[in-house]
Each structure stands twice: as structure tokens, then as C-alpha cells.
Amino acid sequence: MIYLLKLFKYLKNYTRHMVASMLFLVLSVIFSMIQPKLIEWVIDQGITAGILSNILYGALGILLLGIFGNVANLFSGFSLIKAGQGLSHEVRSDLFKKILSFSFLNFDKWRTGELLVRLNSDVNTVRMFVRMGLFMIVQSMVTIIGSIIFMFLTDVRLATIMSIIMGGTFILSLAFVSIMRPLFMKMRKRLDELNNTLQENLAGAKVVRAFNRQIFEKDKFHGKNMEIYKVSLKVGYLFGVFMPFMLFLGNMSVTLVLWLGGTEIISNYNAHTTGFTLGQLTAFNNYAMMSIFPLVMLGMVLNFVSMASASAERICGLLKEEPDIVTPASPVSAHNIKGRxxxxxxxxxxxxxxxxxxxxxxxxxxxxxxxxxxxxxxxxxxxxxxxxxxxxxxxxxxxxxxxxxxxxxxxxxxxxxxxxxxxxxxxxxxxxxxxxxxxxxxxxxxxxxxxxxxxxxxxxxxxxxxxxxxxxxxxxxxxxxxxxxxxxxxxxxxxxxxxxxxxxxxxxxxxxxxxxxxxxxxxxxxxxxxxxxxxxxxxxxxxxxxxxxxxxxxxxxxxxxxxxxxxxxxxxxxxxxx
Ligand SMILES: Nc1ncnc2c1ncn2[C@@H]1O[C@H](COP(=O)(O)OP(=O)(O)O)[C@@H](O)[C@H]1O
Ligand SMILES: [Mg+2]
Missing domain, CATH: 3.40.50.300 (P-loop containing nucleotide triphosphate hydrolases)
Structure with a gap:
């Protein structure tokens, strides 16, 4: 985690972009948060009240919010892309400069494959984190907080019940992450090994042929490839189970909201009292659905954080490597050396x-x-x-x-x-x-x-x-x-x-x-x-x-x-x- 923060210093030149992107992101979430409230208004003040113009105004408002929200989202995405690519460009340059500064002793310590992986896939992971991870974190957080606030504004009893469900969902997704994290790490390590084998094989292609060791090399590669296959399959299956399960939880909460809200509306109706309206129920249901997915996402993002920090740690490790041969502060000129x-x-x-x-x-x-x-x-x-x-x-x-x-x-x-x-x-x-x-x-x-x-x-x-x-x-x-x-x-x-x-x-x-x-x-x-x-x-x-x-x-x-x-x-x- 610290390493990731360390690399964020490369975003210094992109502060404007980062701030703009976060503002636009928050704006786009706020726009989408207002939508259910407008739907509520259309149902209660338009449909139920039988006022056609209200339906029209409401529908127009929803359309405009949709447009604003998506444009804001677009701007936010563009700024993040710029910042992420800028960061990776500069990190790559610095890594390459570092490698150029290496002495022979440094090269004795590092394998070519390791250097390649750091310059390519590790830098990419960090860039993706800036592009997607930060985006997901902010979007999820604002959405969750926003929907909780709006839910409480709509109906306190239902909001309390939903909060409990949301808490449970979050804990479940955390549990899932803790199962997934070691698997992700393992996947990454295996990928490194495969990369190293491949790199060595390409560099030594002629030796392999000269000694007729293709079958041996094929088996070696096959072994590593197989390990990646196995871990990836496990990760894929777990995701395959987790996603529908979480969505099912979402369905459950919708059912619960409809049941509790619906019975409340009917009993209000029977008792001829006003209270919870159909529009409010619809709005509430929207907020409930809106909040479940970000909770799942937030869990996923934690995975992303740990992957990106692992990559950041490896990048920092390379940046930290000191060339053992240093230039003196005030060097003597070697210009007129005669060769003694x-x-x-x-x-x-x-x-x-x-x-x-x-x-x-x-x-x-x-x-x-x-x-x-x-x-x-x-x-x-x-x-x-x-x-x-x-x-x-x-x-x-x-x-x-x-x-x-x-x-x-x-x-x-x-x-x-x-x-x-x-x-x-x-x-x-x-x-x-x-x-x-x-x-x-x-x-x-x-x-x-x-x-x-x-x-x-x-x-x-x-x-x-x-x-x-x-x-x-x-x-x-x-x-x-x-x-x-x-x-x-x-x-x-x-x-x-x-x-x-x-x-x-x-x-x-x-x-x-x-x-x-x-x-x-x-x-x-x-x-x-x-x-x-x-x-x-x-x-x-x-x-x-x-x-x-x-x-x-x-x-x-x-x-x-x-x-x-x-x-x-x-x-x-x-x-x-x-
Ligand atoms: N890059 C290296 N890392 C570790 N040991 C080395 C390295 N290069 C040479 N050696 C060791 O240093 C010793 C001297 O090697 P070297 O100077 O290359 O000998 P020569 O050039 O006379 O063949 C040998 O024992 C060799 O194994
Ligand atoms: Mg020699």
C-alpha cells in the first residue's frame, strides 16, 4: 500500500486531471442519484395524481440527468486515462533510466525476465489501478453513501433494514476477497515464472536446438502453463459462483423491499391514511438496487488494491536498486589521460x-x-x-x-x-x-x-x-x-x-x-x-x-x-x- 502511494508522486503533473476527474465522477454519481427521486415525483405527482404535464416534465428531467451524468462520466474517464497513461509513461522512463545506470554487478543480481515483467506488466497493473481502481472506489463510495442517505430520506424503517442487508453483503464480499487474494498472488507469481521460462527459451533458442532439448523445454513450459491454467480456472470458477450469488442477494433485497413496502402501502390504503407512496417505493427500490452492486465492486477493488500494491512494490524495488558505481560529486577530468x-x-x-x-x-x-x-x-x-x-x-x-x-x-x-x-x-x-x-x-x-x-x-x-x-x-x-x-x-x-x-x-x-x-x-x-x-x-x-x-x-x-x-x-x- 505504501508503495502504491509512493508511485502516486508520478501523478504530480496530473493533479489537475485527477481533481477534475474526481469532481466529474462525483457529479455523475449525484446526477444518477437524483433520478429515482424524479421517478418518485413522476409516479406520485404525475401518474397517481393524473397530471400529464408532470409526467412530461419528469421524463424530460430524467433524460437530461442521464445526458449530464454520462457526459460527466466521460470527462472523468478521459482525465483518468490521461493521468494513468502519464504515470505509466513516466514510471517506464524512470525504470529504463535506472536500468541504464546499472553497473555489471547490478545486472548480475537481476534476471532479464524480472526486469521485463517490471517494465511491462507491473507498470500496466498500476496504470489500470489509476484508471479503474480509483474510479471504482470513488464511484462505489459515493453511490453507497448517497443511496443510504436517500433511502433514509425516503423511509427510515426500510432504510434501516436495507443498511443491515448492505452491511452483510459487504462482509460477504470481504470474505470472498480474502479467499481470492492468495489465489491472485499465486497467479501473478506463476505468470512471472512462465515469463522467465519463455524469456530464457527465446534467448537460448539455438542452444535448445543444438542439444535437442525441445521435448524437455516443452514439458517445462507445459508444467508452468498448466499451473497457471489451474489457478486461473479456480479464480474463474469462484468468480462465476460469487457474481450470481451477489446478484441473487440483490434480488432478495428487492423482494424484501417490495414485500415490506407493498404491505405498508396496502395497509395505509385500507386505513385511509397517507404515508408511504407508490412513487417512494419505486424510488427506494431503485436506491436499493443501485447500492448492492457498488458493495460488490468495493470488495473487488480491494483485490485490485492488493494486486496494484504488489506491482508497485516490485517497481519501487527496482527503482530503489542503487548502482554500486557512483559518479563523484566533483570528478577529476579524465580528458588528458595518457594511460598509466x-x-x-x-x-x-x-x-x-x-x-x-x-x-x-x-x-x-x-x-x-x-x-x-x-x-x-x-x-x-x-x-x-x-x-x-x-x-x-x-x-x-x-x-x-x-x-x-x-x-x-x-x-x-x-x-x-x-x-x-x-x-x-x-x-x-x-x-x-x-x-x-x-x-x-x-x-x-x-x-x-x-x-x-x-x-x-x-x-x-x-x-x-x-x-x-x-x-x-x-x-x-x-x-x-x-x-x-x-x-x-x-x-x-x-x-x-x-x-x-x-x-x-x-x-x-x-x-x-x-x-x-x-x-x-x-x-x-x-x-x-x-x-x-x-x-x-x-x-x-x-x-x-x-x-x-x-x-x-x-x-x-x-x-x-x-x-x-x-x-x-x-x-x-x-x-x-x-
Ligand atoms: N559474473 C560473475 N559472477 C560470479 N562469479 C564470476 C563472474 N564472472 C566470473 N566469476 C568467477 O570469477 C573467477 C574468475 O573469472 P574470470 O575473471 O572470468 O576468469 P578468466 O577470464 O580468466 O577466465 C571464476 O572463478 C569465475 O567463476
Ligand atoms: Mg575471461
Missing amino acids: IEFRAVSFGYGDGEDAISDINLVIEPGEKIGIIGGTGSGKSSLVNLIPRLYEPRQGKIIIDGVDIKDYDPSELRKKAGIVLQDPILFSGGIRENILYGNPDAGDERAEHAAEIAQAIPFITEKGWDTAIGERGTGLSGGQRQRVAIARTIAAGPEIIILDDVTSSLDLETEKKVTRGIYDELTNATVIIISQKIKSIKESDRIIVMDKGRITGIGRHEELVSTNDIYRQIARTQNEYI
Whole structure:
């Protein structure tokens, strides 16, 4: 509930709409409340009294009230639609901004499916609540209060009896809600699970086929689908029973009103006294019927409230997630970075897990060309991801050009320290567009030069610079994708360039050419290349050997072959003795 109220701050810009809509709503209910009184007048002063003009005036009045009421209702609805859509538009924007501010660590915590559900169906639920829930609450409340007042104005005895019946109805609908609420929650949770399964399946569509696991996936989906089916069916049946039951209660009260009112009119008539009239009975009956349905609605709305607050809670949970990497209040300019990197006693690990790298001390000079080698899981990626501050170290400091990287603006730092990630993702669009992603104004010449260094020219010329490539770069081979991604980072013109094992899909010859191209062409840049193959990093100024999260050796190829056991082992298997 608090969460729902929290989200209402998004309605701030729509205060006018909300106020107008509530006023129009109350107005429309008041118009419909007057109608039975007019009917009473038509019956008593027109029909019973035998005055034709009164019937006409009354009928005209009813028509006008109907028109006014519906127009007011229309205005109210329009204002609420505007406010509801406005709220969802702004919440969605904020959620997306939040996701854009996420660091890698944040993404490690959230599943894609969860993010999607929050941005789509949760926002929708809250919007529907603003549109329908508030409308229903106000309409029901005003109708109930209005009809009670009018009933008491019409006949106190009957009104007292009706109030008791109405109280009973409300309690019944509350009881119904308490049965329904857990079912609704369950339905929602199952829907989430289904969404996650679906999302994972679509993302991993190719893996499913490669392993021929369609039947397994079908069964998994079928299970989740079945659970939703079962819960929904239960909810549907319960509603199916509840609605006619409540309407039956309405019928009962009409019967009771007709019986009690009717006998009173007859006994008055027999005793030749005036009192309760036929018109009043009709009016009263109308009020009674008008009040039962809102009571049922009010019960339903409580369900709506709990659903919307559950969604609001999930939305707030996402909005509350703090990106762990923050921009300092007065950042040091990273503009003139030359590329001297220093690790001072740095340790780092993921979540609560053990250290992925421990106690790293390292100085890399500007313009130096560094190779990194080591077994999988030895911490190579973890080490380099810290340089553009994609993750925050647990202990120690990383200093670039004499300044702790925490003191730079992260976005400026990342412009200066470009990384090609291990699994390069390209966006749909042309190859040129992709290469210029990091720096759209760099121009064709820069893009072509970058592509040349990345050994991508032959296949780009063949495919065409502006040929569209799909999401995740389908239409290109793994090695081609890697080269476009390398060109993309080079084109952005960073002072520090990091390649995280992105030449793995290239043949040895091309891989070596890429390394050599980068080393030779980007003489001023500090370059760090992670590779599994000694051949491609052999000519580095220094090679770092990683093992179990630690640096076990640094030096030139020839030195390491003679001094470092791990390196010698790798060299032996790759026939790279000399
Ligand atoms: N996103 C992650 N969440 C949790 N643990 C991770 C994550 N990425 C890597 N690790 C763990 O950190 C350790 C080092 O991994 P990594 O730096 O990727 O090694 P390398 O790049 O040398 O293969 C491994 O034990 C790995 O399981
Ligand atoms: Mg790695």
C-alpha cells in the first residue's frame, strides 16, 4: 500500500486531471442519484395524481440527468486515462533510466525476465489501478453513501433494514476477497515464472536446438502453463459462483423491499391514511438496487488494491536498486589521460563469493603493450574489467595517471579506457553504424582505419558497409563479430585499449595480425590483450601470467619461458619455445 502511494508522486503533473476527474465522477454519481427521486415525483405527482404535464416534465428531467451524468462520466474517464497513461509513461522512463545506470554487478543480481515483467506488466497493473481502481472506489463510495442517505430520506424503517442487508453483503464480499487474494498472488507469481521460462527459451533458442532439448523445454513450459491454467480456472470458477450469488442477494433485497413496502402501502390504503407512496417505493427500490452492486465492486477493488500494491512494490524495488558505481560529486577530468595504470593491493570478487583476484600489484606505463595469459577462471577478465570501473574492487586502489579511478566521472573514464568484452554483442543496424557506436561523429575514415587494424576490411567489403546485421550480430560469423567489436572500440579512440580474449574465434594468423596491427598502429595507446595463445601476444612488451586470481609472473616471452613454470607449461603445449 505504501508503495502504491509512493508511485502516486508520478501523478504530480496530473493533479489537475485527477481533481477534475474526481469532481466529474462525483457529479455523475449525484446526477444518477437524483433520478429515482424524479421517478418518485413522476409516479406520485404525475401518474397517481393524473397530471400529464408532470409526467412530461419528469421524463424530460430524467433524460437530461442521464445526458449530464454520462457526459460527466466521460470527462472523468478521459482525465483518468490521461493521468494513468502519464504515470505509466513516466514510471517506464524512470525504470529504463535506472536500468541504464546499472553497473555489471547490478545486472548480475537481476534476471532479464524480472526486469521485463517490471517494465511491462507491473507498470500496466498500476496504470489500470489509476484508471479503474480509483474510479471504482470513488464511484462505489459515493453511490453507497448517497443511496443510504436517500433511502433514509425516503423511509427510515426500510432504510434501516436495507443498511443491515448492505452491511452483510459487504462482509460477504470481504470474505470472498480474502479467499481470492492468495489465489491472485499465486497467479501473478506463476505468470512471472512462465515469463522467465519463455524469456530464457527465446534467448537460448539455438542452444535448445543444438542439444535437442525441445521435448524437455516443452514439458517445462507445459508444467508452468498448466499451473497457471489451474489457478486461473479456480479464480474463474469462484468468480462465476460469487457474481450470481451477489446478484441473487440483490434480488432478495428487492423482494424484501417490495414485500415490506407493498404491505405498508396496502395497509395505509385500507386505513385511509397517507404515508408511504407508490412513487417512494419505486424510488427506494431503485436506491436499493443501485447500492448492492457498488458493495460488490468495493470488495473487488480491494483485490485490485492488493494486486496494484504488489506491482508497485516490485517497481519501487527496482527503482530503489542503487548502482554500486557512483559518479563523484566533483570528478577529476579524465580528458588528458595518457594511460598509466597502477593496481595497488587490489582484491575483487563477485557478490559474496570468494576473491576472483587477490592482492594484485601492478604498474603499466603509458603506451605499453601488455599481454595476459592464464587458464580459464584464473581471473583475467576480472582483472581487466576493473580498469574501466565496470566493477568496484573489494580492496585496494586502481590509479590511472596518478588519480584513483573513483575520482573520475565513470563515463569519461570509459571513453578513455575502451574494452572489448569477451562476448561481443552487436546491435541491429549496418556494420558502419556498429563500428561508430561508441563515437558516432568519428567519420568514415576513422571507421575504415579501425576496421583495417581489426583485419575486418576483406569481409566488410564483401558484405557491404551498410548491410544490416541482426541483433546479436547474426549474419556474421563469430570471428567476424569479434573483429567488428574490436574495430568499434578502436574507432572510439580510447587511450587505453583492452581486448578480453576476443580473438579466440580467429585463426592464428589473423589473430596475430590483429595484435600486431593494434601494437604497431596505436603506438601511443596503452594496450592490454588477453589471449589463450602465446603466438598472438608473444611480441608484447610484457606478458602477465595469471593463476588462481594471482599474478605469477611478468616479463617478456623469453624471460617467462625460463622463469615461469605455468608459462613454460603453456608454451610447451603450444610449441612456442623460442
Ligand atoms: N559474473 C560473475 N559472477 C560470479 N562469479 C564470476 C563472474 N564472472 C566470473 N566469476 C568467477 O570469477 C573467477 C574468475 O573469472 P574470470 O575473471 O572470468 O576468469 P578468466 O577470464 O580468466 O577466465 C571464476 O572463478 C569465475 O567463476
Ligand atoms: Mg575471461
